Amino acid sequence: xxxxxxxxxxxPDTASFQALADxxxxxxxxxxxxxxxxxxxxxxxxxxPGWTIEDVEQFGPALRGPVRASLGLGDLPTIVSVExxxxxxRAGVRKGDQIVSMNDVAVGAASAKASxxxxxxxxxxxxxxxVEVRRGGQPIAVQVAPEPGCASDFLIGRGQGLxxxxxNGARVTVSxxxxxxxxxxxxxxxxxxxxLAHNILGHNKGYGPQRIAxxxxxxxxxxxxxxxxxxxxxxxxxxxxxxxxxxxxxxRRWGPKTGFGILNxxxxxxxxxxxARAEAEVAVIRAQxxxxxxxxx
Numbered sequence: 001x002x003x004x005x006x007x008x009x010x011x012p013d014t015a016s017f018q019a020l021a022d023x024x025x026x027x028x029x030x031x032x033x034x035x036x037x038x039x040x041x042x043x044x045x046x047x048x049p050g051w052t053i054e055d056v057e058q059f060g061p062a063l064r065g066p067v068r069a070s071l072g073l074g075d076l077p078t079i080v081s082v083e084x085x086x087x088x089x090r091a092g093v094r095k096g097d098q099i100v101s102m103n104d105v106a107v108g109a110a111s112a113k114a115s116x117x118x119x120x121x122x123x124x125x126x127x128x129x130x131v132e133v134r135r136g137g138q139p140i141a142v143q144v145a146p147e148p149g150c151a152s153d154f155l156i157g158r159g160q161g162l163x164x165x166x167x168n169g170a171r172v173t174v175s176x177x178x179x180x181x182x183x184x185x186x187x188x189x190x191x192x193x194x195x196l197a198h199n200i201l202g203h204n205k206g207y208g209p210q211r212i213a214x215x216x217x218x219x220x221x222x223x224x225x226x227x228x229x230x231x232x233x234x235x236x237x238x239x240x241x242x243x244x245x246x247x248x249x250x251x252r253r254w255g256p257k258t259g260f261g262i263l264n265x266x267x268x269x270x271x272x273x274x275x276a277r278a279e280a281e282v283a284v285i286r287a288q289x290x291x292x293x294x295x296x297x
Contacts, residue, residue, distance in 0.1 A: 017070035023179055024156055025052040025081040030189050031154030031172060032083065034196055037240030038150035041296070042200055043212040046149035047170075049127055050086020051093055053077050055119050057110035074098040076107055076134065077118055087127060091142045097133035104130060123153050150210055150236075152199045154192060162258045167195040169207025186243040187250045190233055193242075197232035198225070214297035226268050231281055231297060238285050238295045245282060251275040 028048055035046045055077040056064045067073060071080055076098040082089050099107055102125050107118055127146035132139055157164065157173035164175035172195040174188075182188035201218055202209030203225050209216070214235070218228040234244045255271020269277075285295045 014066075014070040017067055020156070020176075021052075021054060021071055021080055023176065024054070026185070027154050027156060027174070027179065027188075027192070028052045028081075029083055030185055031152065031192050031196070032086070033240045034189060034193050034236050034242075035149040035152060036147060037236055037238075038196070038200065039148040040294070041213050041235075041239075042148075042150035042210040044149065044151040044210050045126060045146045046087075047123070047126065047151045047153050049091075049093075049129070049144045049147070050083035050088040051079050052081040053099065053119065053122060054080045055110070055116075057115050057118050060114045061112070072096060074134070075110065076100060077122060079133075087144050087147050091131075091144045092140075093131070093133065093142055093144070094135065097135050097140075100132040100134050100139060102129055102131050126151075150196060150200055152196050162254060165191050165195055167198040167204060169199055169202075169204035172196055172199065181254070182250075183253075184246075186237070186246040189237050189240065189242040190247050190250055193233035193236040193240075194229045196236060197229040200232065201225075201228060203229070216297075223269050227274075227277060230269075230274055230277060234278065234281050234285060235295045235297045238289070244285060247278040247282065248275040251278060 032046060032048050032050060054071055054073055056067060056073050056075065059067050072078070079093060079095055079097045079099070082093055082095055099122065101107060102122060107122070111117060127144050129144040131142050131144060133142060151170070152167070153171045155171060155173045156176055156179070157166070159166070159173070159175045160177065161175060162177055162181055165178055166173050172192055174191055174195070178191055179188060182191065198204060199207065200210045201216055203218065214232070216228065217231070218225045234247060237244050251271045251274040255274070288295045
């Protein structure tokens, strides 16, 4: 993913590479679980089949040797983790596999400069996928089946700070600081689900909504769209099995560290409002679940 760019100003060691690769895999796993939970709300398919790919091409030439040694990467994009039970796992993909081609298109040689060109092409491909991997020097063909859900990729971005979470219609990006601040997977899932909701609801220019079910109460104002993304985030979390009761306290912890007070431009609700609305919506979802219903916004 994008974690190599976070290391540009540092002199990373093996532990640094591994810590960021682990954070990358964690982000992908949580995002994929949320995307799958959205099946029935979205008409698309999950973008990531359950693998995390790292590529030496993301690094400048001076770092390629150390990162190969630290993460076991080859010259081609390399699978560094496979989620158990995922489409990739069912297809027989293994950690350490190097991707030679996808849908009969060769990956190609790495750029001489740091680049995401190969990785971007791989992430843009959607299942069903015909993938040729190199394993132990031998070519192996695998077929990756599609899974219904919401289409978004999840990445660690270059932005800094606790406000550096964003969506663009096809991707969700969060900062390393947000990952560190989140007290466990449930809180991180809340941040990712909020940005995923923007993608589902079509809040990003140039991308239409993915929603096929559930009510959309988005208004024209930015703050109203943020409130609706907050609301949908709780349903995505609940459908994915995350603890929605963590949401109000997250906003109470996050808000005082990020709010602009009287300088707030009005594009985002006050954190007190977000916490109160979360408590009210959690009660609605709990009532749906108690009635044996799958939560629907």
